[in-house]
Amino acid sequence: MTESDLLMSVKTSLKYSIAATLLTTLGAAPALAQDADDADARRLDPVVTTAQRVEQDAQDVPISITTVSDEKLDNLKASGADVRFLSARVPSVIAESSFGRAFPRFYIRGYGNTDFDLNSTQPVSLVYDDIPYENPILKGYPVFDMESVEVLRGPQGTLFGRNTPGGIIKFDSVKPSQDFNAYARGSYGTFNTFDVEGAVGGPITDKLSTRISVLYQSRDDYVNNAFTGQDDLFEGFEVASGRLQFLFEPTDTFDLLLNIHALSNDGSARVFRANIFDVGERGLGSNFDRENVFFDGGGGNPLTQDSAGINFKATKDFGNGWDLTYIFGHETTETSSRGDIDGGAIGPNGIIPDGPFRFPSDTQGGIDELDQITHEARLAFDDGGRLRGQAGVFIFDEEVTITSRRFVNNVPLQSATRSIQTDALGIFGSLSYDVSDQLTVSGGLRWTEDEKQFSAAGDDRELGDEQLSWDVSATYAVNDDVNAYAKVAKGFRGPTIQQRFGAPSQADSETVLSYEAGVKSELLDRRVRLNSSVFYYEVSDQQLTAVGGATNDVSLFNADKGEAYGVEVDVEAVATENLLVTAGLSYNKTEIKDDVLLVEGCGGGSICTVTDPIVVVNGVDRFNISGNSFPNAPEWIANFTARYSIPVESGELYAYTDWAYKGDTNFFLYESVEFFQEGYWEGGLRIGYKSDHNYEVSLFGRNILDEDALTGGIDFTTLTGFVNEPQTFGIEFRYDF
Secondary structure (H helix, E strand, C coil): CCHHHHHHHHHHHHHHHHHHHHHHHHHHHHHHHCCHHHCCCCCCCCCEECCCCCCEEHHHCCCCEEECCHHHHHHHCCCCCCHHHHCCCCCCEEEECCCCCCCCEEEECCECCCCCCCCCCCCEEEEECCEEECCCCHHHCCCCCEEEEEEEECCCCCCCCCCCCCEEEEEEECCCCCCCEEEEEEEEEHHHEEEEEEEEEEECCCCEEEEEEEEEEEECCCEEECCCCEEEEECCEEEEEEEEEEEEEEECCEEEEEEEEEEEEEEECCCCECCCCCCCCCCCCCCCCCCEECCCCCCCCEEEEEEEEEEEEEEEEEECCEEEEEEEEEEEEEEEEEEECCCCEEECCEEECCCCCCCCCEEEEEEEEEEEEEEEEEEEEECCCCEEEEEEEEEEEEEEEEEEEEEECCEEEEEEEEEEEEEEEEEEEEEEEECCCCEEEEEEEEEEEEEEEEEECCEEEEEEEEEEEEEEEEEEECCCCEEEEEEEEEEEECCEEECCCCCCEEECCEEEEEEEEEEEEEECCCCEEEEEEEEEEEEECCEEEEEECCCCEEEEEECCEEEEEEEEEEEEEEEECCEEEEEEEEEEEEEEECCCCEECCHHHHCCCCECCCEEEECCEEEEECCCCCCCCCCCEEEEEEEEEEEEECCEEEEEEEEEEEECCEECCCCCECCCEECCEEEEEEEEEEEECCCEEEEEEEECCCCCCCEEEEECCCCCEEEECCCCEEEEEEEEEC
8 A cells, every 4th residue: 555545545534533423422412411320430530730839639729720631632742743732722822933843932811922033032931841941942842751731821920930921831741750661652644744752761770760751753845836846845844852861769858850851853944925815805815825835035944953951850858848849950952944934936927926025035043052041949838737838039041142144045145143141030939828628818929030131233231120920819619529719910021122133122021910710610520620710911011022014124112001801611521431521612802902002014004904093104104003902812712622432352442533713813913804814623533442452553633624724924015924734644553561
């Protein structure tokens, strides 16, 4: 059987399985309404979280949390997906990138940053194995061999990191232990995609254990350059990553954990596609062709990234409820990305593809060197009594050198290098007190000093700020199965500065005040877990980034404020002993609030159909964005999964499907007809056999409905955009030792 025959067989099998899987799900759902005496014996497992830096049942924590289970994670990662697989798969969470597999931008409750500068900051922090990854390039580190994946919504600045006003995406890898365990997983799919992952861990001595985890992902280029006539040049990748850990436990009260990790990422940078919008129309236009682009620059569109790091964690239990934790992290990275940013070409017969192409842009951005060093020391107290607490210090130091280049006819024309050093100090503490068996109150404070030194072409600047973050919360146990909570929190993001070509641009600190209340419940004898929350937050001096315009400028500025409110719901349910379903839903209403806040439109407003009010400044049209939603902030996000199994001799047959809805999305600060994606569903499916003899084989599909959708745009003088991942199918095998 040839490769094409195999993939066609997989594709056909999966398509015929979709209807059966969905009908089974719908037909079995009424089982939830049965009396407890008639229901099956299966129960939901408790969810343990470290959202407050200690292990707790997630139902008892006064934070809106979503965890991603192992099986859901494996399905979302299928076909070599990167960390953006979380987008719309968790309520109120969006992830996108204009760099491809590097530089993900996260948004929680609509709160994020569209800035593509390599020194940009984000209000959503990513914490990987207790280390905050601040630079957006670091946030693209692969996700593999995970113990837990958690999304914490709202400000988390009391106990975590440096800039966490929007929330945290938290990854924790599997740690070494004295129990031997290992697994290997490999898949093959469309576009000659390989995805291989494995780990082995266990004791070396009775005091020392280790774990080695590896990941390899690759995909062939499949997008042609129709301008030059060259086939299969873009959208491929090759990623190799590894993690080596040692856990030393010399006594019952003292342990040391060493984590060494590295990443190599080579492939195609983001593929920008010129004139794929039709003027006056929403969504992808008549010029869109997934397998063809028209590039006259970009030098092959290469992306390279090499990262390495080392983490060290020491924990000492002093007894009587006291323990001390120290965490050290050192992360380094170098990266380079070059692309034909305008996405089009000027041919002998005019512009290719047809459209308002006016501004050839062939640019390269790279981190020449980045060093991030963090220290954290935390003293905690919990003797099992009514009072618990922790206090500590956090030190952050980052040095980064960035170079941007412009090319004309593939010849370097202009280069700009800048260096930024960031130093931050945080002193924090929190207390929790059980007022009664039902009521617990908590509060925390964090003082942060944040300083930056910027240097570029003789332009030296210093920025700094001091802020006090805090939170107050209360949790009330209505009964053994239902908890209600309320929380008020303040967070902040420090001042930022950037420069590509021309004068530097900077913005002052922003602060956020967030109010949240929710109910967490386990119903029907722990067969249903239903959590919901409502929230409101206000961002003062909101940092915004205007990108593009007629001159392809990037400008930072502060809005007076931004406001948002919404609701989130998470459901997990055992419908029958063989059917498990999950669902999530969120509504996020965001609004930029300023009397008059002006930005330039696409190509100065002459390329697309801007719907905001025009204000003429010195003879130039500007657009008032006050009242607009935040960019990349859809109001509605929904997702659900269903797993149905059929027991057979020595194992089970199963089908697993997952679906996500991303609502109507505006990509820029101004609103236009064209730079807008209407809401759409995207789904996946897996059918397989899981043996009692520790192996599993399955067929899978991603984007099984072959949905083509915009995920972002470039707006300076072209109707340029980039799109979602294509439809893929494959086969996977896993063995657990």
